[in-house]
Amino acid sequence: MEIQLNAVPHADRPLLEILHLKKHYPVTRGLLKRTVGYVKAVDDVSLTIYPGQTLGLVGESGSGKTTLAHSVMRGITPTAGSVIFHDDHLGPVDVASADPAALRHVRRNMQMVFQDPFSSLNPRMTVLDIIAEPLQVNQIAKGKAAQERVAELLQLVGLRPEYMRRFPHAFSGGQRQRIVVARALALNPRLVLLDEPTSALDVSIQAQTLNLLKDLQSRLNLSYLFISHDLGVVEHVSDTVAVMYVGRVVEVAPTRKLYQQPKHPYTEALLSSIPKPDPTRKKRRIAIAGEIPNPANPPPGCHFHPRCPYAQPICAHEAPPLREVTPGQFAACHFSDELNLKGVNDF
Amino acid sequence: MTNMLLQIKDLRTHFFTESGVVRAVDGVSFDIAPGKTLGVVGESGCGKSVTGYSILQLINPPGRIVGGQILFEREKNGRKEVVDLLKYGARSEDIRQIRGNEIAMIFQEPMTSLDPLFTVGDQLAEAILVHQKVSKRSALDRATELLDKVRLPQARELLNKYPHQLSGGMRQRVMIAMALSGQPKLLIADEPTTALDVTTEGQILDLMQSLQEEFGMAMLFITHDLGVIAEMAEEVVVMYLGRVVEKTDVRTLFDAPKHPYTRALLESIPKVGHKHDGPLQTIEGMVPSPFNIPQGCPFHPRCARFMPGICDEAVPAETPLERSHTVRCYLYSEQAEGDRYGNPA
Structure with a gap:
């Protein structure tokens, strides 16, 4: 089964293709560590990221968003599937099975930014050391040249180069996140994986950071995989949005379509749950019962069926495949064609 | 006034x-x-x-x-x-x-507000016993009622569970139940x-x-x-x-x-x-x-x-x-x- 995700029409070829990616963790029991089951943290996920575009990834905790991002970088080795990075020099490289030399090369082009800027910066290193480290590790620049590059990067993210000899504690949360972004950009990557980059920041700082990220994207033609649980933020930054539920992608579509005409009941439930900053809106939340199932023991069939208000007998034993419901919009639901689901503004 | x-x-x-x-x-x-x-x-x-x-x-x-x-x-x-x-x-x-x-209060992180060493029932009963002169037994009955009120299913069994066995949402419901125990204004x-x-x-x-x-x-x-x-x-x-x-x-x-x-x-x-x-x-x-x-x-x-x-x-x-x-x-x-x-x- 080959899935073509032409979510947005492109002249370009994709930058990154995630194909049938799986990450299963064995659950062992007893003295002999017999494997009694698997936690399917990422279960057959296929997604495509285009140059200069942002793929937003939403889902609740335990849905596999972060595992997916780490598997893309091969920080975690995937169980199965491939991650094809279209490199300018090497051509398509499967990150999941690349040899060390190719992997090192490709990883320069993929960088990560994490949620908490307080724990992702070494408190005993100066900003100069922090941002210059990737340059030194990859033998791109050292000494004076590295210092110049760091100054340039600091300016790029809106910090004053004079601050480069300071330690991270001297900076606020928003400034630290800028330092993290500067470090990620040191090697001129094509793709940046942003894992909840603004969740730890205050609203006013969040807006500055989001503007910075969008600005850098258009200046440097960066692609983003933007992971967040905040549906408002994801809508603002993304060209395409994928929704994950217990390890699987349940819907992927161009942002407007996904928010205005969702085709999966879980997407609809998420959209109805967001507290909206508008007191005049009627509070008509779709009551979805229960909580996210344990990924070690998910319900059979469609994982969402026990909570789904539209569930039918078939949902309990047959997992629906991800299929194209409207042009560019993919959903994994048996009844996507029949259901008339509400968009974010209909609640 | x-x-x-x-x-x-x-x-x-x-x-x-x-x-x-x-x-x-x-x-x-x-x-x-x-x-x-x-x-x-x-x-x-x-x-x-x-x-x-x-x-x-x-x-x-x-x-x-x-x-x-x-x-x-x-x-x-x-x-x-x-x-x-x-x-x-x-x-x-x-x-x-x-x-x-x-006046009752609930906090952001329900895990840190609950004691990991005591069951949900013990902690709820404690909150009730501090303020009301009732027996432990009727406190536990009251605790069951409160868990029903916050729409936690199988309240009886839940009384014997420890906080780590509950999800974040369930813990916050337990905290709300505890806050309601004194019928606060x-x-x-x-x-x-x-x-x-x-x-x-x-x-x-x-x-x-x-x-x-x-x-x-x-x-x-x-x-x-x-x-x-x-x-x-x-x-x-x-x-x-x-x-x-x-x-x-x-x-x-x-x-x-x-x-x-x-x-x-x-x-x-x-x-x-x-x-x-x-x-x-x-x-x-x-x-x-x-x-x-x-x-x-x-x-x-x-x-x-x-x-x-x-x-x-x-x-x-x-x-x-x-x-x-x-x-x-x-x-x-x-x-x-x-x-x-x-x-x-």
Whole structure:
């Protein structure tokens, strides 16, 4: 089964293709560590990221968003599937099975930014050391040249180069996140994986950071995989949005379509749950019962069926495949064609 | 005094640290009517949580409540009386009677508010036994009822479970059940859904609203999330650096905010369902260090409407606009606040 995700029409070829990616963790029991089951943290996920575009990834905790991002970088080795990075020099490289030399090369082009800027910066290193480290590790620049590059990067993210000899504690949360972004950009990557980059920041700082990220994207033609649980933020930054539920992608579509005409009941439930900053809106939340199932023991069939208000007998034993419901919009639901689901503004 | 459940007047809670005095709450006043919800919104460090903790005198050294009044309407022997909670000592029997009984509080992270070594039943029963003269057995019955009230299925079995066996949403429901055990008149909720996933958050907000109706309690809802404020609150206070900068009903807050900080805050959030490609409005700079609060209006270094020579001189007074709307900003009144920290009147 080959899935073509032409979510947005492109002249370009994709930058990154995630194909049938799986990450299963064995659950062992007893003295002999017999494997009694698997936690399917990422279960057959296929997604495509285009140059200069942002793929937003939403889902609740335990849905596999972060595992997916780490598997893309091969920080975690995937169980199965491939991650094809279209490199300018090497051509398509499967990150999941690349040899060390190719992997090192490709990883320069993929960088990560994490949620908490307080724990992702070494408190005993100066900003100069922090941002210059990737340059030194990859033998791109050292000494004076590295210092110049760091100054340039600091300016790029809106910090004053004079601050480069300071330690991270001297900076606020928003400034630290800028330092993290500067470090990620040191090697001129094509793709940046942003894992909840603004969740730890205050609203006013969040807006500055989001503007910075969008600005850098258009200046440097960066692609983003933007992971967040905040549906408002994801809508603002993304060209395409994928929704994950217990390890699987349940819907992927161009942002407007996904928010205005969702085709999966879980997407609809998420959209109805967001507290909206508008007191005049009627509070008509779709009551979805229960909580996210344990990924070690998910319900059979469609994982969402026990909570789904539209569930039918078939949902309990047959997992629906991800299929194209409207042009560019993919959903994994048996009844996507029949259901008339509400968009974010209909609640 | 027209029938207010809680009136906070000029509350000041300061922290006397080695590096200086932090005026975490500095002259905060607001009222809560019985059965109503007041939302307190602001960024980290604005003093919203400290305000909540101050009401129950849960301030630890080096923090101290240095001034103000917290007037609370109590029913004692069938008669209503208004007491100043700050007249009671933080360890007095009187405040302990009120804490967790007449005024209850729930917190952001339910895992840290529950003891991992005791079962849910033990902890709920304890809360009941502290305030009510009943047997352990009937306390456990009452606990089961409360768990039913917060819509936790299989309440009986749940009594024997430990907190780690519950999900985040279930733990927060247990905390709410515990808070309801004394049938409080006021529930202080400090970011109760911030740590929860969005579908769970929705469930908890719905639950809190229906329980509020059922129990007729008032709520002080502390959050940084303007979406949550829009859903939950009737009246709202916006705080910045220890002061209330604007106070109004929730409709007016979103339709016609007056203070430049409130406006900027509202514009800086991406509005879901209204995607646009332009940049978001931002607030320049960042919240200043609490040790070094700017003179005059504390927002002036970041304010788009900054008027040199006015805003950086003295703290603006709280100016009443129409109805219950007040704002602290020189755009609406020239009046400054004469306060005892050296700012000219």
